[in-house]
Amino acid sequence: MNWKVCLAILTCNVVFMSSSYTMLIPFLPMYLTHELGVSAASVNIWSGIVFSSTFLVSAIMAPIWGKMADRKGKRLMAIRASLLLSVSYFLGGIVTTPLQLTFMRMFQGFAAGLWPMELAIMTIYAPPQKLGICLGIMQGALTAGGIIGPLFGGVLAELFGMRMSFFLASGALFLNFIVLVFFIKEPDLSRVPARQAQPDEEDIPAETRSLWKVPIIFHMLVCSALVQVVILIVQPILTTYISQMAQDMDNLVFVSGLVFSLGGFASAITAPLWGRFGQHHGFFRSMRYALILAGVFFFLQALPTTLYGFAASQFAVGLFFSGIFPSINAILAEHTDARTKGRVFGLLFSAQQIGAMTGPILGGAIATFIGMKYVFFAAGFILLAISWTVRRKRTRYNH
Numbered sequence: 001m002n003w004k005v006c007l008a009i010l011t012c013n014v015v016f017m018s019s020s021y022t023m024l025i026p027f028l029p030m031y032l033t034h035e036l037g038v039s040a041a042s043v044n045i046w047s048g049i050v051f052s053s054t055f056l057v058s059a060i061m062a063p064i065w066g067k068m069a070d071r072k073g074k075r076l077m078a079i080r081a082s083l084l085l086s087v088s089y090f091l092g093g094i095v096t097t098p099l100q101l102t103f104m105r106m107f108q109g110f111a112a113g114l115w116p117m118e119l120a121i122m123t124i125y126a127p128p129q130k131l132g133i134c135l136g137i138m139q140g141a142l143t144a145g146g147i148i149g150p151l152f153g154g155v156l157a158e159l160f161g162m163r164m165s166f167f168l169a170s171g172a173l174f175l176n177f178i179v180l181v182f183f184i185k186e187p188d189l190s191r192v193p194a195r196q197a198q199p200d201e202e203d204i205p206a207e208t209r210s211l212w213k214v215p216i217i218f219h220m221l222v223c224s225a226l227v228q229v230v231i232l233i234v235q236p237i238l239t240t241y242i243s244q245m246a247q248d249m250d251n252l253v254f255v256s257g258l259v260f261s262l263g264g265f266a267s268a269i270t271a272p273l274w275g276r277f278g279q280h281h282g283f284f285r286s287m288r289y290a291l292i293l294a295g296v297f298f299f300l301q302a303l304p305t306t307l308y309g310f311a312a313s314q315f316a317v318g319l320f321f322s323g324i325f326p327s328i329n330a331i332l333a334e335h336t337d338a339r340t341k342g343r344v345f346g347l348l349f350s351a352q353q354i355g356a357m358t359g360p361i362l363g364g365a366i367a368t369f370i371g372m373k374y375v376f377f378a379a380g381f382i383l384l385a386i387s388w389t390v391r392r393k394r395t396r397y398n399h
Helices: 003-022 025-034 043-072 074-092 098-111 114-125 128-160 163-183 215-246 252-281 283-301 307-321 324-334 338-369 373-397
Strands: none
Touching: 003 025, 003 074, 003 114, 003 128, 003 163, 003 252, 025 043, 025 098, 025 128, 025 215, 025 252, 043 074, 043 098, 043 114, 043 215, 043 338, 074 098, 074 114, 074 163, 074 338, 114 128, 114 324, 114 338, 128 163, 128 252, 128 324, 215 252, 215 283, 215 307, 215 324, 215 338, 215 373, 252 283, 252 307, 252 324, 283 307, 283 324, 283 373, 324 338, 338 373
16 A cells, blocks of 8 residues: 555545644533533543543553553454444433533443554555654644634634534444445555564563663653643633633634644644754654643643633644654554554553643542642643653664
8 A cells, every 4th residue: 555645545534633632631620510510620620530531541451452462453443443433432422411421431442543554554555764654744743633622612612512523423433434445455464574673672672672671661651641731631621711811702612623623723834834943853862852842832831821822822732742752653553563553652642641640630620629729830840850861761762
């Protein structure tokens, strides 16, 4: 299968996947209060529980799905994830209590794994000299979905109610399922040369090489988990924070979705550029620059007291945050054999889910007991700490 055709199809799939997610997730606190009867006093805690429940299950299942992908096929695991996610979104549209919504999110965690499998497929098809560009484009597609989702979700909520968004997301994931079945071919690994072990991997058995015992892989998994903590510290409280700034503004749900989407809009523009920068200057360098700049602007995001100032800072964060994950993905792809990419990207997804499970609870606690603006200070501090570790260890990895 031609790598350009594969990239085009998977990019479209990623847009559908991402927009389905962001059409719903930013508005879960409002869904809890408007549709499921949760009081304002307890919405932050319930939001944390609902957000985190899916990540606990997917953190357990992701390595299992990744190992199955290497044995049974990455395309098959992508098909499985698309179909089950479609079912989960449909169930989300018919729940009537916050506990039922929590169970739906747990099932969603069991179903998850589409993004790491599509990454694994693309890293096998992509020529080595085009790896950064391909991953940057896919990350841009992921964040483009982050633009479409909140805007479309806000419009649907205003016109038809928030349940309609769940049903539309279910349809989008079912379309992904159809496309994967009929248009994507399983990569032919017999044509992919085996990757030579690095000097620090020589004493590691082949079955576990490229996994936990390889320092660079372990470091990237930890970094990825912490970056995901940052995303999910901020995300659950963002619409509530925006609502407080907007106060009695008309079309509040739509305005919240618009401001939320600005970060995604900025990321969609710059993610391919970060991929290109990493391809030419090194993915460790691009990762470190993105971490530092995003961390600084998270600190600045806590300062504005008006909606317009906050919207500008949200856009600025997106410009730089988009360089982090393409760099991590490319570093992992460069240090992973094609026959174990399912396991490695499964572990990456598991690490991200652990971070995503921790983030909403930590963010909800900070917002409830200290104040919402301190969530942004915490996010900036974590990113700057990660950048320090990347700079400290970079020289060990032959980059």
